[in-house]
Amino acid sequence: MNDARQAALDYHAKPIPGKLSVELTKPTATARDLALAYSPGVAEPVREIARDPENAYRYTGKGNLVAVISDGSAILGLGNLGALASKPVMEGKGVLFKRFAGINSVDIEVNSESPQAFIDTVARIADTWGGINLEDIKAPECFEIEQALIEQCNIPVFHDDQHGTAIVTAAGMLNALEIAGKRLEEANIVCLGAGAAAIACMKLLVACGARAENLVMLDRKGVIHTGREDLNPYKSMFAVDTDKRTLDDAIDGADVFVGLSGPGLMTADHIRKMAPNPVVFACTNPDPEIHPDLAREVRPDVIMATGRSDYPNQVNNVLGFPFIFRGALDVRATRINEEMKVAAVHALKDLAREPVPQVVLDAYEMQTMSFGPEYIIPTPVDVRLLERITSAVAQAAVDSGVARRPYPSHYPLKSVDDVYGI
Numbered sequence: 001m002n003d004a005r006q007a008a009l010d011y012h013a014k015p016i017p018g019k020l021s022v023e024l025t026k027p028t029a030t031a032r033d034l035a036l037a038y039s040p041g042v043a044e045p046v047r048e049i050a051r052d053p054e055n056a057y058r059y060t061g062k063g064n065l066v067a068v069i070s071d072g073s074a075i076l077g078l079g080n081l082g083a084l085a086s087k088p089v090m091e092g093k094g095v096l097f098k099r100f101a102g103i104n105s106v107d108i109e110v111n112s113e114s115p116q117a118f119i120d121t122v123a124r125i126a127d128t129w130g131g132i133n134l135e136d137i138k139a140p141e142c143f144e145i146e147q148a149l150i151e152q153c154n155i156p157v158f159h160d161d162q163h164g165t166a167i168v169t170a171a172g173m174l175n176a177l178e179i180a181g182k183r184l185e186e187a188n189i190v191c192l193g194a195g196a197a198a199i200a201c202m203k204l205l206v207a208c209g210a211r212a213e214n215l216v217m218l219d220r221k222g223v224i225h226t227g228r229e230d231l232n233p234y235k236s237m238f239a240v241d242t243d244k245r246t247l248d249d250a251i252d253g254a255d256v257f258v259g260l261s262g263p264g265l266m267t268a269d270h271i272r273k274m275a276p277n278p279v280v281f282a283c284t285n286p287d288p289e290i291h292p293d294l295a296r297e298v299r300p301d302v303i304m305a306t307g308r309s310d311y312p313n314q315v316n317n318v319l320g321f322p323f324i325f326r327g328a329l330d331v332r333a334t335r336i337n338e339e340m341k342v343a344a345v346h347a348l349k350d351l352a353r354e355p356v357p358q359v360v361l362d363a364y365e366m367q368t369m370s371f372g373p374e375y376i377i378p379t380p381v382d383v384r385l386l387e388r389i390t391s392a393v394a395q396a397a398v399d400s401g402v403a404r405r406p407y408p409s410h411y412p413l414k415s416v417d418d419v420y421g422i
């Protein structure tokens with residue numbers, strides 16, 4: 001077994017299995033403590049919640065609790081490996097929620113025989129949570145599932161692989177193109193993949209100014225064009241009238257490549273054919289469409305991003321979902337709407353232009369990091385993400401009328417220790 005593989009397995013297995021645990025927030029040492037925590041004291045908040053469900057936010061952990069729910073049908077770029085196999089990733093999302101935004105989470109892996117069974121299962125347990133983060137559910141089922149749950153639940157339901165990824169991709173793309181001296185409105189874009197992440201990313205890029213006619217999307221069968229009769233409605237939105245059929249055809253002269261598909265699908269010959277100063281976001285995890293070392297060797301002028309932590313420019317939804325949920329929870333938003341997503345894009349994009357704190361440089365063992373080809377987007381350990389994205393999202397929720405609480409008086413957040421505002 002190679003060292004990296006063994007290290008990853010040991011990390012998950014030792015000293016105790018898994019990456020998350022539950023902690024107590026109240027004293028439990030004495031008989032009095034127990035009489036308050038459990039019987040008879042617990043009956044009082046029960047009565048209060050039965051009288052008014054909003055009291056669940058006051059007397060339980062609901063308001064700072066997010067469910068991370070998957071059916072394991074699209075685990076990273078590893079494919080449909082089933083609900084249980086997705087558990088390390090879902091625990092991992094919980095780690096990120098807690099570490100970066102002070103949010104408690106529980107991972108739930110659902111064995112479901114149909115989208116409707118999944119929807120019914122999640123809808124029945126929705127009251128438990130302050131929000132629901134859907135994760136690693138494959139397209140096209142993910143679209144129907146998310147839409148149904150948004151309609152049935154009065155808490156935010158957010159499919160991270162769609163919207164978290166799209167927000168981070170749009171922020172990184174706007175910066176990368178500026179550095180490359182290009183405009184999104186004029187860029188020729190190739191998107192490899194036509195699933196949850198790809199469809200949402202391309203929709204948001206179009207909303208940000210990309211032209212649909214400059215965008216070629218590909219699935220396993222090749223270019224999504226108007227002559228195809230096997231397209232679902234989500235893919236059809238991106239069908240273009242073109243003679244191009246393969247990635248090799250589409251990539252010729254392209255300014256941008258976005259990979260949300262599978263490992264190793266982009267070759268040296270593909271990247272060689274791109275326009276000057278190409279932008280390549282090879283975002284499949286854990287192994288990207290093209291390795292960054294190969295991409296840079298073939299194209300020294302590339303602006304390269306991956307989903308990984310061990311190369312510059314990590315375009316990964318970790319830069320989005322913890323902070324978006326934090327902002328949504330703190331104003332008790334009923335949903336995460338387009339205004340909140342756009343606010344997150346701009347907060348993330350703008351932060352990349354500011355000087356990088358020493359603590360971030362230390363974490364990455366770098367002497368310098370500054371806005372440019374090797375730094376198009378902040379790193380996940382940058383605590384300013386907590387301040388900027390949560391504030392922007394909360395404000396957008398208030399302004400767009402989905403907040404049930406005012407903009408928090410304890411904002412801006414400077415640390416996860418401040419999230420309860422006490």
Ligand SMILES: NC(=O)C1=CN([C@@H]2O[C@H](COP(=O)(O)OP(=O)(O)OC[C@H]3O[C@@H](n4cnc5c(N)ncnc54)[C@H](OP(=O)(O)O)[C@@H]3O)[C@@H](O)[C@H]2O)C=CC1
Pocket residue numbers: 073074075076077078136137138139140160161162165192193194195196197198218219220221259260261262265283284285286306307315316317318
């Ligand atoms: N960096 C990040 O933050 C994120 C990265 N991702 C990555 O994006 C990828 C897709 O995830 P997701 O959208 O959730 O999964 P889905 O299962 O919803 O979509 C996968 C898509 O990839 C396409 N695909 C797979 N293999 C090939 C191939 N050989 N050639 C062309 N297209 C191919 C599929 O084509 P078809 O439709 O024909 O089956 C499908 O459209 C994963 O690798 C994941 O790790 C996802 C979310 C966040």
Ligand SMILES: CC(=O)C(=O)O
Pocket residue numbers: 075076077136160161284285307316317318
């Ligand atoms: C990062 C992530 O959510 C994914 O690759 O699926």
Ligand SMILES: [Mg+2]
Pocket residue numbers: 076135136160161
């Ligand atoms: Mg995912």
